Amino acid sequence: LMTAKSLASKETVNGRCWFYSDDDDGISVYLNRELHAMNTVVAQLQTQFQDYLVSLYQQGFLDNQFTELRKLQDEGTPDFVAEVVSLFFDDCSKLINSMSRSLERPENVDFKQVDSGVHQLKGSSSSVGARRVKNVCISFKECCDVQNREGCLRCLQQVDYEYKMLKTKLQDLFNLEKQIVQAGGAIPQHFPSYTILRPDIRPCLDA
Amino acid sequence: MEKGFSPVGLRVLVVDDDPTWLKILEKMLKKCSYEVTTCGLAREALRLLRERKDGFDIVISDVNMPDMDGFKLLEHVGLELDLPVIMMSVDGETSRVMKGVQHGACDYLLKPIRMKELKIIWQHVLRKKLQEVRDIEGCCYDGGADWFTQGQFLGGGEDVSFGKKRKDFDFEKKLFQDESDQSSSSKKARVVWSYELHQKFVNAVNQIGCDHKAGPKKILDLMNIPWLTRENVASHLQKYRLYLSRLEKGKEIKCYSGGVKNMDSPPKDAEINSGHQSPGKSSSYAFLKATETDPKQLASASVSDPTSDVHMPPKAKKTRIGFDPPISSGVFDSLLPWNDVPDPLESKPPILYENSFLQQQPLPSQSSYVANSAPSLMQEEMKPSYVNPDEFLMPQNKNSTVILQDMDLSAPFSSNATSNTESIPGSLNWELPEAHHSGSLDTDLDFTWLHGEHFFANSGLQNFQFQDYSSSTSLLSELPPHLWYGNDRLPDPDEYTLMVDQGLFIS
Numbered sequence: 083l084m085t086a087k088s089l090a091s092k093e094t095v096n097g098r099c100w101f102y103s104d105d106d107d108g109i110s111v112y113l114n115r116e117l118h119a120m121n122t123v124v125a126q127l128q129t130q131f132q133d134y135l136v137s138l139y140q141q142g143f144l145d146n147q148f149t150e151l152r153k154l155q156d157e158g159t160p161d162f163v164a165e166v167v168s169l170f171f172d173d174c175s176k177l178i179n180s181m182s183r184s185l186e187r188p189e190n191v192d193f194k195q196v197d198s199g200v201h202q203l204k205g206s207s208s209s210v211g212a213r214r215v216k217n218v219c220i221s222f223k224e225c226c227d228v229q230n231r232e233g234c235l236r237c238l239q240q241v242d243y244e245y246k247m248l249k250t251k252l253q254d255l256f257n258l259e260k261q262i263v264q265a266g267g268a269i270p271q272h273f274p275s276y277t278i279l280r281p282d283i284r285p286c287l288d289a
Numbered sequence: 290m291e292k293g294f295s296p297v298g299l300r301v302l303v304v305d306d307d308p309t310w311l312k313i314l315e316k317m318l319k320k321c322s323y324e325v326t327t328c329g330l331a332r333e334a335l336r337l338l339r340e341r342k343d344g345f346d347i348v349i350s351d352v353n354m355p356d357m358d359g360f361k362l363l364e365h366v367g368l369e370l371d372l373p374v375i376m377m378s379v380d381g382e383t384s385r386v387m388k389g390v391q392h393g394a395c396d397y398l399l400k401p402i403r404m405k406e407l408k409i410i411w412q413h414v415l416r417k418k419l420q421e422v423r424d425i426e427g428c429c430y431d432g433g434a435d436w437f438t439q440g441q442f443l444g445g446g447e448d449v450s451f452g453k454k455r456k457d458f459d460f461e462k463k464l465f466q467d468e469s470d471q472s473s474s475s476k477k478a479r480v481v482w483s484y485e486l487h488q489k490f491v492n493a494v495n496q497i498g499c500d501h502k503a504g505p506k507k508i509l510d511l512m513n514i515p516w517l518t519r520e521n522v523a524s525h526l527q528k529y530r531l532y533l534s535r536l537e538k539g540k541e542i543k544c545y546s547g548g549v550k551n552m553d554s555p556p557k558d559a560e561i562n563s564g565h566q567s568p569g570k571s572s573s574y575a576f577l578k579a580t581e582t583d584p585k586q587l588a589s590a591s592v593s594d595p596t597s598d599v600h601m602p603p604k605a606k607k608t609r610i611g612f613d614p615p616i617s618s619g620v621f622d623s624l625l626p627w628n629d630v631p632d633p634l635e636s637k638p639p640i641l642y643e644n645s646f647l648q649q650q651p652l653p654s655q656s657s658y659v660a661n662s663a664p665s666l667m668q669e670e671m672k673p674s675y676v677n678p679d680e681f682l683m684p685q686n687k688n689s690t691v692i693l694q695d696m697d698l699s700a701p702f703s704s705n706a707t708s709n710t711e712s713i714p715g716s717l718n719w720e721l722p723e724a725h726h727s728g729s730l731d732t733d734l735d736f737t738w739l740h741g742e743h744f745f746a747n748s749g750l751q752n753f754q755f756q757d758y759s760s761s762t763s764l765l766s767e768l769p770p771h772l773w774y775g776n777d778r779l780p781d782p783d784e785y786t787l788m789v790d791q792g793l794f795i796s
Binding site for chain 2: 147150151154159162165166169170172173201202204205206208209210211
């Protein structure tokens with residue numbers, strides 16, 4: 083059993099834990115406990131992470147393209163996914179603003195510009211696997227084609243909502259990742275498959 | 290040169306106006322061990338390609354780009370630089386793909402693009418190299434140009450491949466065999482135009498540039514090959530010109546009748562813009578290689594008059610290509626066979642046609658990108674009227690008629706999530722400090738790369754909660770082990786159905 087005397091100190095330097103003691107047994111016992119505690123925390127976080135990730139697929143926020151993105155990330159570029167989605171959200175904001183301007187005046191709507199914006203948004207969302215955003219774009223394009231300004235405005239609002247929602251979700255996910263790393267754990271290399279998690283939907287719906 | 294062909298280090302230029310895709314493609318291509326250069330603008334890409342003439346092996350470009358149609362870029366690259374080009378798009382409609390093929394794309398990829406597709410793009414580079422060698426070698430023959438005039442070659446217009454940039458090698462071979470039967474009795478020693486020799490030839494031609502008379506004598510002098518005769522060069526030159534002209538043929542352009550014979554005599558009434566050229570004279574225009582005039586000329590000619598010989602497009606269709614930077618003679622291998630091509634309307638060097646996509650017009654849609662402010666996540670309101678760029682920098686007023694005002698996002702989101710989003714305004718400010726003041730197109734499409742650091746700048750270790758993170762703790766336990774993909778490989782969809790059938794998924 084570990085007594086207070088055999089304990090020394092613990093120091094975390096650069097994410098590594100250093101244990102100091104003049105008592106070898108003390109070290110090993112202490113270590114074991116520490117590691118166990120850490121592992122528990124890490125394991126919990128990892129579980130949370132995986133659950134959350136899976137839920138995002140299940141709820142249709144993400145599709146397989148996001149999986150591909152995560153696979154592209156490696157030790158050399160640990161922030162790759164975060165950077166890419168950041169670019170995407172910036173693009174969303176920009177495109178939504180410009181489309182909004184085009185739709186502003188009922189008597190003078192530049193549907194061509196709106197259509198171009200929708201097209202870009204669709205392409206952009208397909209790059210990160212932002213499934214819901216992409217789906218809104220499909221409806222959005224239809225409204226553009228028939229020059230339905232009201233419909234376009236609704237779609238615009240919806241696409242704005244969806245991208246912001248996704249942004250929040252992913253932020254939470256990335257925060258969880260950070261916590262895992264901080265706790266000394268590794269980010270689970272779990273790659274959920276959209277088609278498995280949503281069997282109610284036909285595959286190949288990334289059209 | 291294909292001896293030790295390795296895809297590693299393949300020099301790829303990626304052109305895409307979508308910054309997200311550009312970043313992703315760059316990463317993917319790097320994973321293929323290629324040497325990647327990225328470009329957000331088509332014009333920029335062209336500039337890069339021209340600057341580093343032999344700096345790239347292959348170009349991958351998106352179809353839809355703001356400053357230039359992807360197909361136009363494709364044409365230019367193909368004509369001027371003869372590089373393989375792969376097109377990409379979200380849109381996979383048959384007509385679009387067809388257009389890509391017609392304009393000479395060697396492949397058309399649909400987004401989202403998979404790694405496995407990028408891993409084999411090197412085949413297009415290799416294929417092209419092999420074709421080049423074959424073409425050059427197939428060019429060997431005894432000299433003498435009589436067979437050109439027989440129209441035999443040209444009469445076989447139907448054989449000119451639809452949309453292909455490269456000659457049909459077999460057709461060529463057959464032709465030369467036929468020719469050797471009918472050629473004159475004089476048999477000269479066969480000159481083998483190796484790739485190196487041909488390169489020297491091309492270099493010499495380029496050196497002379499568009500100085501109208503790229504004549505055999507001059508070329509011979511520049512090449513400085515002692516055993517080569519003027520006749521050798523002359524015959525090779527003729528073939529080269531033909532080869533170039535075929536590169537530019539669209540599908541509907543039939544042969545030029547009586548073609549090559551006229552090529553050394555300047556057309557008397559060379560009113561290029563008049564549209565009244567006789568067939569014989571119009572054929573001489575076939576030898577404009579890689580001048581920006583040609584794609585337009587031939588393309589519009591093909592559109593306007595598919596059934597007869599190539600005519601100059603009518604005056605109304607004349608377009609000018611205002612390239613930036615201005616065209617210099619060294620840029621392209623023009624072999625203008627005549628002395629003075631009058632350019633009555635323009636003062637610029639051989640620019641005959643106007644191309645609206647290249648004009649420096651401020652595009653309203655682009656400048657709207659420029660001046661976006663979007664001060665915070667919570668208030669993306671619209672300005673009632675877009676008067677000048679500076680106004681955008683000011684906070685929006687609330688009198689907008691557009692629905693997107695005051696989106697109260699606190700309701701659907703958890704409180705913690707809201708605080709997260711509010712703490713990252715940095716990632717939303719789309720900064721273009723200089724661009725919207727310049728008002729030119731050159732800088733306003735500068736997609737500023739906001740790095741991930743900004744995105745998460747303020748998120749520390751928080752005890753966060755998930756908004757709709759319901760009781761999924763049991764989720765994992767329900768997942769059978771083989772659904773955990775610990776490896777890199779994503780199982781094929783086929784495997785899924787098996788698993789699904791066995792009811793192994795989560796409801």
